[in-house]
Amino acid sequence: MQMLNSINHIIIAPHFNLSEFACPCCRQVMLHPKLLGKLMELRNILERPVYITSGYRCPGYNREVGGVPNSYHCIGLAADIKARDINLIELLEICENIGFGGIGFYEKKDFLHLDVRPTKRSRWRE
């Protein structure tokens, strides 16, 4: 159906569209305002696009991509991101200052996992 092409195409913040956070397999989406707020902060500091490479994941898609069970992606608290013309270490430092609860540093795949988990902070590297 043609109309489905525009599902979730809603501007939710100056530089973010809800569709960027939707699950690629089913277009379902959950997004916590705290996560969006921190990503907006990151976007403002960087003054360049923040690319969401993975936002919300339905449980099936999460399994498919090898996500951990009960991933924060499945409850709208996590996003994987990339940005151009900045190295991952610099990007990590900025994200540390913004204060994400969870930060995963994926050196080979060149992205950061960011989340706003309510429990104590966690850092990991792959």
Ligand SMILES: [Zn+2]
């Ligand atoms: Zn899905």
Ligand SMILES: [Zn+2]
């Ligand atoms: Zn992630």
